[in-house]
Amino acid sequence: MIVNHSPAPAAADSQPPRLAKKRFLHDAAEYVRDTGHRAFVRKALNGYYASRDLQKARFRNWEHARDAASLAKWSAVNRLDELLPRFVAAFEANGGQVHWARDAEEARKIVLELVRAARAKAIIKSKCMTSEEIHLNAALEADGYGVVESDLGEFIQQLRGEPPYHFVFPCMHVRRDEISDLFGKHLGTAPTDSPEELTMIARRHMRRLYIDADVGITGANFLVAETGQISITENEGNARLTAALPRVHIAISGIEKVVEHLDDLAVLLPMLATAGTGQPMTCYNTLYAGPRRAGEADGPEEMHLVLLDNSRTAILADPEQRDSLHCIRCGACLNVCPIFKNVGGFTYGTTYQGPIGSVITPHLRGLADWNHLSAASSLCGACTDACPVRIDIAHHLLHNRRNAARTAPNAWERLGHRLFVMVARRPWLFGLGGAVFRHTLPLLKALRPPLLRDWLASRDLPAAPRQSFRRQWERRQPREGRA
Amino acid sequence: MSGETGMSAREVILARITEALRVPAPLPHGLTAESQSQVRQPQPRAAVTTSGASTAGITVTHAAAGLPTLTVLPEEVARPWLPDGGETQAERLQLLIENLVKLRAIVQQVPDLTAASDYLFTIARERDWQRVAWHPHPLVEPLLGGVPCATYRVDAADFEKNSLESCDAGITSCEALVAQTGSILVSSATSGGRALSILPHVHIVVATCDQIVATLADALHAAKERHEGHMPSMLSFITGPSRTGDIERILVLGAHGPKELILILVG
Numbered sequence: 042m043i044v045n046h047s048p049a050p051a052a053a054d055s056q057p058p059r060l061a062k063k064r065f066l067h068d069a070a071e072y073v074r075d076t077g078h079r080a081f082v083r084k085a086l087n088g089y090y091a092s093r094d095l096q097k098a099r100f101r102n103w104e105h106a107r108d109a110a111s112l113a114k115w116s117a118v119n120r121l122d123e124l125l126p127r128f129v130a131a132f133e134a135n136g137g138q139v140h141w142a143r144d145a146e147e148a149r150k151i152v153l154e155l156v157r158a159a160r161a162k163a164i165i166k167s168k169c170m171t172s173e174e175i176h177l178n179a180a181l182e183a184d185g186y187g188v189v190e191s192d193l194g195e196f197i198q199q200l201r202g203e204p205p206y207h208f209v210f211p212c213m214h215v216r217r218d219e220i221s222d223l224f225g226k227h228l229g230t231a232p233t234d235s236p237e238e239l240t241m242i243a244r245r246h247m248r249r250l251y252i253d254a255d256v257g258i259t260g261a262n263f264l265v266a267e268t269g270q271i272s273i274t275e276n277e278g279n280a281r282l283t284a285a286l287p288r289v290h291i292a293i294s295g296i297e298k299v300v301e302h303l304d305d306l307a308v309l310l311p312m313l314a315t316a317g318t319g320q321p322m323t324c325y326n327t328l329y330a331g332p333r334r335a336g337e338a339d340g341p342e343e344m345h346l347v348l349l350d351n352s353r354t355a356i357l358a359d360p361e362q363r364d365s366l367h368c369i370r371c372g373a374c375l376n377v378c379p380i381f382k383n384v385g386g387f388t389y390g391t392t393y394q395g396p397i398g399s400v401i402t403p404h405l406r407g408l409a410d411w412n413h414l415s416a417a418s419s420l421c422g423a424c425t426d427a428c429p430v431r432i433d434i435a436h437h438l439l440h441n442r443r444n445a446a447r448t449a450p451n452a453w454e455r456l457g458h459r460l461f462v463m464v465a466r467r468p469w470l471f472g473l474g475g476a477v478f479r480h481t482l483p484l485l486k487a488l489r490p491p492l493l494r495d496w497l498a499s500r501d502l503p504a505a506p507r508q509s510f511r512r513q514w515e516r517r518q519p520r521e522g523r524a
Numbered sequence: 525m526s527g528e529t530g531m532s533a534r535e536v537i538l539a540r541i542t543e544a545l546r547v548p549a550p551l552p553h554g555l556t557a558e559s560q561s562q563v564r565q566p567q568p569r570a571a572v573t574t575s576g577a578s579t580a581g582i583t584v585t586h587a588a589a590g591l592p593t594l595t596v597l598p599e600e601v602a603r604p605w606l607p608d609g610g611e612t613q614a615e616r617l618q619l620l621i622e623n624l625v626k627l628r629a630i631v632q633q634v635p636d637l638t639a640a641s642d643y644l645f646t647i648a649r650e651r652d653w654q655r656v657a658w659h660p661h662p663l664v665e666p667l668l669g670g671v672p673c674a675t676y677r678v679d680a681a682d683f684e685k686n687s688l689e690s691c692d693a694g695i696t697s698c699e700a701l702v703a704q705t706g707s708i709l710v711s712s713a714t715s716g717g718r719a720l721s722i723l724p725h726v727h728i729v730v731a732t733c734d735q736i737v738a739t740l741a742d743a744l745h746a747a748k749e750r751h752e753g754h755m756p757s758m759l760s761f762i763t764g765p766s767r768t769g770d771i772e773r774i775l776v777l778g779a780h781g782p783k784e785l786i787l788i789l790v791g
């Protein structure tokens with residue numbers, strides 16, 4: 042059978058061509074100039090580095106544990122054809138109901154229908170990046186449903202009218218005085234500069250909402266094929282409440298979240314917590330197997346799971362980058378990325394920010410318009426080192442660049458490369474070029490030709506060496522006694 | 525999309541997956557394959573050898589069809605690399621308490637249930653609790669005799685969200701205690717449903733020392749065995765009191781779940 046992988050058009054994601062890149066360059070420049078923002082984000086991350094290292098040290102061998110974790114994900118993703126149906130059968134046997142969505146639009150439709158069928162008056166939601174991906178809140182609101190984000194960071198972002206800044210730390214860029222003002226404006230609370238008091242304001246506000254909501258929407262971190270359970274990781278307890286009190290529980294998950302054995306979680310959960318937030322385990326790691334059982338005190342009457350493709354199968358079809366589906370969304374690669382720390386989360390303009398977002402977004406929304414993210418990399422490899430499931434993110438950025446060059450070659454780049462090859466093949470020409478360049482460098486600095494102006498705006502050209510490298514090398518040889 | 529018309533979303537997605545997996549992916553970054561000679565087994569995950577040959581000490585056998593074969597589960601391989609869970613019962617007890625204290629939970633060791641009941645009386649009096657919620661369980665019931673306040677019984681027959689919300693504390697039993705991480709495994713079957721261990725401001729867990737296991741995997745196995753393949757609708761590892769770092773990455777306890785987690789360890 043021939044299956045076409047052309048990405049489905051997602052209305053909310055489509056932008057005029059190249060606008061994404063223009064916006065990226067513009068926003069990046071703005072954010073980089075904002076040294077206050079950079080310092081604030083760095084300071085927020087310092088505590089993370091310390092506790093992450095502390096927790097890593099508790100592993101008897103972190104590097105080997107990474108291999109085991111990557112193996113668990115690799116063997117699940119590469120057998121998705123077998124494990125996904127197995128998970129679905131087990132989940133249905135537990136009393137859960139499964140809905141399949143090819144793309145964002147289909148997923149939104151499914152959730153809207155479920156919400157309508159439940160005659161929902163109020164909806165409470167816990168953190169779910171898949172719902173950000175499909176722009177669910179906007180769709181629910183357009184249909185007249187009120188939906189409240191219960192995760193503190195997501196709640197703050199919802200009040201601010203912004204998407205998450207970081208997919209694990211949604212409001213890490215917001216100062217406490219801004220949050221105090223925000224709560225004052227929307228909830229009528231008195232100003233405070235205590236993070237604790239601000240957290241309690243949200244706590245008090247939210248408790249009623251859990252009780253009154255008819256529908257609770259959550260994400261899912263893992264789908265366990267062996268037992269038909271879904272695993273949800275969180276710290277605040279808001280997902281626990283969201284899946285306990287409302288009458289209907291709807292979970293939304295990408296199809297790639299499957300693991301085969303319950304045991305796999307004994308490896309993945311502590312690694313997710315260590316890499317993601319520097320904890321031994323996050324506070325609540327919960328496995329749900331369908332709705333309330335007979336004899337249980339409480340729990341929803343219905344449990345639904347929306348399984349979303351939305352171009353994940355396109356990534357699956359690329360064996361070279363298939364492992365980017367191993368991602369457990371810990372956010373570690375963002376926290377160590379020099380680009381993320383300088384340009385910030387919003388600049389990416391994507392649901393998934395940072396290095397992993399730069400790898401997968403071109404698959405989700407088209408390489409031609411999103412390849413610039415792969416170019417926004419110093420290729421330092423910090424992301425690859427940080428990844429608990431050993432995704433070789435840094436090389437995938439190079440793969441994207443190569444793929445883009447193949448599918449839509451840039452005429453200027455090609456001309457440049459051809460010129461270089463021509464010069465490099467002729468030592469005399471190479472030497473001559475070098476000499477010309479060494480002598481005209483001060484002139485270039487002074488003239489600032491348009492091609493170099495952007496580059497020179499934030500950098501300085503080094504002083505030209507007096508001699509070429511080859512010349513210096515020749516002179517050094519005898520002194521160091523090399524053969 | 526002509527090949528997909530007339531198919532359900534489920535069929536389309538499964539067909540896309542099958543099609544996508546035709547070309548095998550290389551092994552995870554840093555791992556090496558042992559041989560290309562084995563034939564694909566019906567359960568490819570059934571087979572992993574551990575050896576020192578690769579960086580990981582894991583060797584993966586590549587099947588002829590290009591599909592991977594593992595002879596040991598990643599969890600079994602990873603066990604010696606994960607955080608220590610303690611060899612002896614005494615070590616496990618010590619690790620558990622250390623970990624819980626680091627998580628800012630309160631641990632109270634008592635010799636028997638009478639002492640546990642006395643302890644509950646004291647904290648209820650100290651904090652001036654008006655009402656505590658509980659569920660029928662042999663470890664929980666004996667504690668309630670002397671509580672100096674009203675109690676609310678949570679069970680399948682009548683459950684009322686608002687009544688539970690107005691309680692100062694919830695008292696539950698648990699499935700297992702995990703030394704490795706300081707986690708407490710609760711379930712909807714043995715901890716009074718879903719909300720009792722998360723909605724009240726304080727969560728009190730009553731457990732016995734023989735419920736301590738070394739690792740997360742051990743706790744999951746214990747739960748699997750106890751429920752004989754029919755898992756409760758909710759199983760939850762609780763690792764410390766509810767917390768958030770969402771405001772400037774500064775740790776605050778008691779985000780939406782309990783602000784305090786108290787473990788009464790009997791025996």
Ligand code: SF4
Nearest residue numbers: 368369371372374428
């Ligand atoms: S790519 Fe790796 S480091 Fe980045 S979020 Fe995913 S799992 Fe974490």
